[in-house]
Amino acid sequence: MTRVAETDLAEAERSIQKKDPHRTQGKSMNAASKVSAGDKSGPMKIVCLVGSPHGRRGNTARLLDEVLRGAASRGAVAETVFLRGAEVRPCRGCDRCHIEGRCPQRDDFAAIRERIMAADGLIMASPNYINQVSAQLKAFIDRCCGVIHCLGFEGRYGAAVVTSGGGPEKMIADYLNQFHIMTGIHPVGAVHATMAEMPDGEFTEAVRRRAFHLGRRLVGAWKTGARYPWVERRMAAFHARMAALIAYRRQQWPFEYDWWQKHRGL
């Protein structure tokens, strides 16, 4: 059974006090062909981020539900964070994350980030808003600049869900999966739907099947530690780019330079 709960951010704040926020940071840059995001004796834990202001009643959340049904059929448990009910302010570009390893803004971003770090998988879900993700989700993505530079979600598996009025959706799904790669998450695919093609706003059987199988694939990949060569190639290229950037910025970004020296042998 799918267990989907709206996140309780106060509870999340309490639980993250007990966790090591950098538990993924000790891994070698030359990742093995299989990765583990933690203990696999229990069910896979998935966090979903929904960027739609329509929340759980929106088209995107309804399509996500089909993905979660597939994930639940392989035993996964999931919680969904609806960004419309959270406060994640836009990045101010202050560079504190690079300089000190922390964001000075006090809102819900840190709690959501730590929930992802405590999970095995991340599903990013957004409507098409003028050929991009929604502003709510983009704000979260921009706030992940420090996560990206230090590959903070490494070892997890991901997927993307997108709906649009008339299309396109694929380029937005690709963008979300590229975000996954930049944070160290291994994406397994995406599902998207053009609502104008859905009779009476209901997803067709074909779309529902694709969504269901995406959920199953996500859990299967986590269980087996599967790696896709195209993802490995993009990840390796991105890691090399980050290493060069952090080395170049060693004076300006001491936190990230120290982190790369300590954990990646820069």
Ligand SMILES: Cc1cc2nc3c(=O)[nH]c(=O)nc-3n(C[C@H](O)[C@H](O)[C@H](O)COP(=O)(O)O)c2cc1C
């Ligand atoms: C501000 C805004 C911008 C949108 N831009 C596009 C667009 O560029 N292309 C498109 O096909 N649909 C666009 N749509 C339609 C939504 O993507 C579509 O209705 C989607 O399924 C809504 O998902 P939701 O119910 O989860 O919010 C837009 C809707 C809004 C409100």
